[in-house]
Amino acid sequence: MKAVGVIVEYNPFHNGHAYHLQEAKESAQANLVIAVMSGNFLQRGEPALVSKWYRTKMALLNGVDIVIELPYQFATQKAETFANGAISILEAIGCHSLCFGSESGDIHSFLQTVNFLDSHKELFDENIKRNIKTGVSYPKALSLSFQSLSSTENLVRLDKPNNILGFHYLKALKHQKSSIVPLTVKRKNADYHDEHFATETIASATSIRKALFASNENNSPIEQYVPDATSRLLKEYLSDYGHFHEWENYWSYLRFLLLHSSPDELREIYEVEEGIEHRLIAAALDAVTFNEFMQKIKTKRYTWTRLQRICLHILTNTKKAEMKRSGDKAAYLRLLGMTGIGKEYLNKYKSQFTLPLISKLSAYKERDILLDIKASRIYAFGLGNQTREKLLNQEYKQPPIYVE
Structure with missing residues (x-):
């Protein structure tokens, strides 16, 4: 069985994500899709709209076959650390390929960019340090340093959010000496940070969240931008928990x-x-x-x-000491959910996985997964008193979600 990996947040799952999954499976000629998904807190340092369990359901009902949680120590970090953690999980679970969305859509330009910057690493790093000293942020320093290295090669632009992530995915693959084959799909219509609906069917997660918070009602105007399962689960979450997280x-x-x-x-x-x-x-x-x-x-x-x-x-x-102790690669595979073919894959290959597969939290040493447990407990406090207990208990009691 051939698995293609995707690295996602699904905050929430929308039509653009469905397009990405379809393209990923086709371009990789894969039998199934494995998603490494951030938990309850995300890379931009914010709480997910709905819990990781609801986002897992969205993923499984819309084309993903296995969902593995990206631990807090990676999910809430800068792009380089985020990428290293996610790639280590895809490698450990036996993915043949990785497919990511990008503004570029050209995998060869990513490969050339990684090789070009490796060959100019010393100068590139010096430029980053010099730019940071001027008072700009790290992402801006990265972009400016890249622009200062003139080249006639076909390089990818590193001033776009998904291009930056893609670049770090390829760097992580190279650093970890991974055999995973990288693929990319060009983002369709909506930009990552778009705050307004620009087309009739494709919208960014940012604009969808903005619309949801503006109405915070069951009749929020997002139905045309998300699959039916997402729309239903968002309404269900509001009904069960009272409001979304922010x-x-x-x-x-x-x-x-x-x-x-x-x-x-x-x-x-x-x-x-x-x-x-x-x-x-x-x-x-x-x-x-x-x-x-x-x-x-x-x-x-x-x-x-x-x-x-x-x-x-x-x-x-x-x-600081906790994060330093955690290392730069994942230590476990936390299974959040699977489909029938996902279950078949796990049963067939789990003995070959290079990291322990956790399907029941109580069976794993709490110290090794403490950051994820703490994050889930804190996430529950974004709810009212009556609904908080339900989410607090879910971290230990919820088995992996199964969708036939």
């Missing part, structure tokens, strides 16, 4: 932690550096909402995404 739900907890902590205590938290702890505490004293807080702490050097990740690590009390 940072404002967690602001009171974050504010308490900031005002309760000393600067020395905050400096122990992952990504809290360069004295930003003082800025965080000062802003927390005045800000009434999370958005107001973010506006107060935003600088040219610190992107909104990086600041959200810092806030998330404070919220989950994730220390």
Whole structure:
């Protein structure tokens, strides 16, 4: 059986994702699709719209055959770390190929870019450091450094979010000496950060979330942009839990932690550096909402995404020492769900997997998966008192979701 891997968040699953899965399976000539999916908190340092279990259902009902959770230590990190963790999982579970969406759509340009920058690594790294010293963010420094290296080769643009992720996927494949074959599909119609609906059937997850939060009702105007299963599950989540998750739900907890902590205590938290702890505490004293807080702490050097990740690590009390101890590759395969063919694949090949497969949390050492457990517990606190308990207990009691 031939498996193609995809690295996803599905926040939420939409028609563009369905197109990607179809193209991935066809271009890889694969029998099934394995998705490495972020858990309850995402790469941009924000809570997922709905829980990982509901997003797993969306994936399985729309073409994915196995869903493996990308651990917190990778899912909430910069692109390079995010990619390394995800690739290590796809390698461990035996994927033949990886297919990712990109603004480029040309895998050869990605391969040339990785090789070109490897051959100019010293100069490239020096340029990044020099640009960071001017006060720009790391993503901006990366883009500027890349632009400064003139080349006549067919290189991919590294100022686009999905191109950047794709570049780091290929770097991770090369670094890990992986045999996985990389493939890419050009993003269709909507850009990653589009906040408005631009076409009749394809929209970005950003614009879909914006529409959902604007209405926060069962009749939200997104039906034409998502499969029926997604629409049904979003309505079901609202009915079961009362509302979707967003940072404002967690602001009171974050504010308490900031005002309760000393600067020395905050400096122990992952990504809290360069004295930003003082800025965080000062802003927390005045800000009434999370958005107001973010506006107060935003600088040219610190992107909104990086600041959200810092806030998330404070919220989950994730220390620098914990992240360092976790390493740069995944230590386990947390199974969230599967279809019939997915179950067949697992039964046939799991003895060959190079990492332990976890289908029951209680059967695994809690210390090794503690970051994921903490994240799920904190995620539940974004709900009201009555619905919170249901989600808190789900982390231990929910077996992998099975879809025939």
